[in-house]
Amino acid sequence: MQLTRVSFRYRKRDRLVISHADARLSAGDVVELTGANGAGKSTLLRLLAGLARPSSGVIADRPAVVGFAPDRFPTAQPFTVTTYLRHMSRVRGDARWEPWAERLGLGPLLHTALRDLSKGSAHKVGLVQALMAGPGLLILDEPFAGLDADTREALPAIAAELAERGAIVIAADHQSGLRDLPALRHWTLQNGHLHESPSPLTLPATPAITAGTPQRPGTPEAAGQVTVAVTLPACDLPRFLARMRDEGYLAREIEESH
Numbered sequence: 001m002q003l004t005r006v007s008f009r010y011r012k013r014d015r016l017v018i019s020h021a022d023a024r025l026s027a028g029d030v031v032e033l034t035g036a037n038g039a040g041k042s043t044l045l046r047l048l049a050g051l052a053r054p055s056s057g058v059i060a061d062r063p064a065v066v067g068f069a070p071d072r073f074p075t076a077q078p079f080t081v082t083t084y085l086r087h088m089s090r091v092r093g094d095a096r097w098e099p100w101a102e103r104l105g106l107g108p109l110l111h112t113a114l115r116d117l118s119k120g121s122a123h124k125v126g127l128v129q130a131l132m133a134g135p136g137l138l139i140l141d142e143p144f145a146g147l148d149a150d151t152r153e154a155l156p157a158i159a160a161e162l163a164e165r166g167a168i169v170i171a172a173d174h175q176s177g178l179r180d181l182p183a184l185r186h187w188t189l190q191n192g193h194l195h196e197s198p199s200p201l202t203l204p205a206t207p208a209i210t211a212g213t214p215q216r217p218g219t220p221e222a223a224g225q226v227t228v229a230v231t232l233p234a235c236d237l238p239r240f241l242a243r244m245r246d247e248g249y250l251a252r253e254i255e256e257s258h
């Protein structure tokens, strides 16, 4: 999936909320999106999901099945949890929702009216409807807000499972709930601009990119090994480091050019 100079404003003559965003997403990417309140995170997520169209620029190659869990699940609907999820399942081609409801701990609440749910439980219903169709693109807006400890623990594993199956997962998340996922990409929105920064967690504790025989972290450099300087676009760094780490290499030094 590719974003090319994507800009968005809510009304003509309004300022750009998103300004010329470029990004490339590959199957299996997991992205944490952060930014101050009002920075445009929800707006960008809606653009990524296809719920809003860019004012200019292009979003290409969006996966066919998109799951979107909004930050506030709309509970003002005359359904119980079951009737709502059954309805969404029919819309989604008879998608199986029951295992997700069970996994997210909604079992005891299936016959509760949506309007009577607590904020956290309503949020889980939003997650189940996003997950049920097996999305190739899963978009989560503040997915950890109000969740109980069990679900907070379950969610990173769910994101990792989807990514392993080739889905792209993007979460606006102030709480760094996905921080333990390997190769997590980190996007920040500031003044309408989208930046990708290497997450501190993708930077190895003992940096050393040493080509030659793959080396385990912490192993001192041995005779017969070479050190290679590699230049690459900053936005590719997290993925590059993750791949190097998978191969057994570590980064020795990372230097930003200005």
Ligand SMILES: Nc1ncnc2c1ncn2[C@@H]1O[C@H](COP(=O)(O)OP(=O)(O)OP(=O)(O)O)[C@@H](O)[C@H]1O
Residues within 6 Å of the ligand: 010, 017, 035, 036, 037, 038, 039, 040, 041, 042, 043, 044
């Ligand atoms: N429907 C709308 N019409 C006009 N302006 C809007 C609309 N929705 C959001 N905005 C404006 O767009 C900007 C970005 O809002 P957005 O909700 O995307 O930010 P956010 O980063 O998700 O914020 P938060 O962290 O508070 O959830 C804000 O200035 C907001 O006031």
